[in-house]
Amino acid sequence: MHRRRPARGRAAGQREAPPELAVTPADQARDVPISAEVGATVKGGRVTAVRITDDKGAEVAAEPREDASAWVPSRPLGTQRTYTAEVTATGDSGKTTVRKTTFTTGPKSKKPAITSTLYFSGNRTYGTAMPVTVAFDPPIAKAARADVQRRLFVKTDPPQPGTWSWVADGSQVYYRAPDFWRPGTTISVRSALQGLPIGEDRVGDADRAATSKIGRQVALEIDSGTKQMSVLRDGKLIRKIPVSLGKPSTPTSSGKMVIMEKHDFTTFDTRGEPDGGYVVDVADAQRLTWGGEFIHGAPWSVGDQGYRNVSHGCTNLSASAANWLMGVTQVGDLVTVKGTETKLEQGNGWTAWNVSWDEFVKGSALPVPAAAQAQQQGAAASPSPTPVPSATGG
Template sequence: MAGFRAMIMVAVLGGATALAGCTATKDAAQSTTSAQAPQENLALTVSPADRASGVPISAEIGIKLGSGTVDGVDVRDAAGQKIAGELRSDASAWVPTAPLKYAQRYTATVTAVGSRTHHESKSVAFTTMKQPSQVEGVGFYLFDGQEYGVGMPIPIEFVRDVPANLRAAVQKRFFVTSDPPQPGAWHWFSPTQVQYRPAAYWQPGTKLTVRLGLKGQALGGGYYGEEDKIARVRIAKDKVEVKVTNHPKQMQVFKNGTLIKTMPVSLGKASTPSSSGHMVVMEQAYTYRFDTRGEPNGGYVVDVNYAQRLTWGGEFIHSAPWSVSDQGYTNVSHGCVNIGPGNAAYLFTVMKVGTPVTVSGTEVKLAPGNGWTVWDMDWPTFLKGSAVPVASDVANAVAYEPYPKPKPSPTVAPSTSPGTAGNAQLGTPTPSAS
């Protein structure tokens, strides 16, 4: 959001009125002067409507202008106390810093200025809704003051489905500020799951402030948001990435683009294969209990150390002392990435929640939404999941490409050696020795 001087570029039409004849009377001259400098009409409209009642406490002060720019917004409660807030970057609305209060009267005054320094103001008074009987919270996976890896998305999870016709209004109440600024967007993976990512990995050291302004926001089924949530977090100063391959069965750890460690792994066996795709660490636990009783191919209970979750389906990187002899050679796990105890402990010193992890070469593809899968689709596909039209600068941002297309092979000139003229076929591979 920008300050009160955010500009809206508009075309202002004006001009002198032509008069018939060569001689003008005094009245005609006065009419000409008036026609040359008409009173500017900024066509300012403000919402909510004047005297509206039952207004949601998540409401913003909507602003429309035919011409000119917003010069100021003043919102006060019934006691005359000024309410803090900011304009959206496109000056389409003024957003209160905190939700309004239930069953309270407010007055909003918007002032606009035109190209001839003409000012126009409009005031509206409105009353907010009573406190609803049905409210619910949302799952928010950023925690104030924490530090995350460069691939950390902003995942939000709802208790019940958000109807399609409400998703745009809900999404508009998510506010993300990054320092330094980076373009990003939201993607609805399901009616209950929406995630945000920047176009490319966060720059190391980025500071993030995220506000979910959902208190009093309609979520569907007669339910409203219970509270606003805010988190101020930091991205780690080093870019750490992890790449796991099935052929060979190994893990590589990169720090700021440099390979710093390689270790053997054992992945999921044929009946319970690991997922191939671009994931991030979702949680870390020094000790984690796997209880698979009642699950297909499960039925066991075991405690593991140095566990790092990759999917909702239960795929982790973790210490597996029982499979050390298989690591690097044979896949024996139930879908997890097995590593030795020493290597597992080492990973806890360099990885964080939000560290990107890519697994490749296995029998199955990562399912969208099975974890924080924002990096497993290209940018245009990701943008299609937004409930709100995406700005052109965001759509055209330089983005991370999870599955880059191979570069075309150089064109080979046809051979002119004796006996082969006319038989060369461009693009046909040369048979290799068996």
């Protein structure tokens, strides 16, 4: 007579137990924010299906977070509407657990909104140093930054993971990868802040989304010592241009900046500024800082270009050189200035590349994604990655 050996480890009944599953918002919850996500906590399995419907039976589109901790509706929920979420979890044995939750959103918030601006437009072509930037007015307090950051989403194709980093005063947050974006990359951004509770007395203002591509790699290197600008494409020098930078009383900032705007024509009106008081029309102007530093055509200083710094902080070029440069650069191209009397202040422009990656990640309010940490191992720890040849060429 043979006796059956007992199963090792957990009993068979335990091995076949269905997964434990909890979902949020809680069933019958009321006054739920319109930014609500359907959260799921699973033990002994994984979420395999989520279906969200509104009070008219229509299905609500949603996407899972990378860690599958929640499903994020693709657009804000409606106010004073009732939603039902059905979540299915499957265990290793194949057994499933289903949980339903029904919740109702609150009325439109009477709290003042924080104004957010997404500096990333759709259907554009940007330079390889383009950071995704979101600005806030008033700034976001430290205690609320993690909640805001969790509602900022970036996808890249091909994948090139990165992270967000906050300017110290909370007025801006940047997203970048350890290395420059590869030419041809598609970047999709969503700033999903509408109705999001921010601190105790504010809410997010809007839900914004955009998808654009990365173009060829162009970089400008400006040296105050030589009074020359080097224009590089795919890491190769294509032209040197004489420049005149800011005079000692109004110096140009040294640091790593990004072209923020391009204007065929614009007017500088500095009346009321400490070192201003003038109004001048300029052509072929490219903004580098919020403080008003531009690269632009300046026919009045051609005699000084290449020899002396005479501007109010801008980079002066001849009219023909400035016009040529406008045809070469893109918003999002890196501009490096060195040798001047003052350093670039963090947050004065899109200064995501003015620090190393190791320093950049310290500004994140959340843990850096594992994928971005893995990518960092193959990237330079300084803000000067190796140029990648452009797919677009020429």
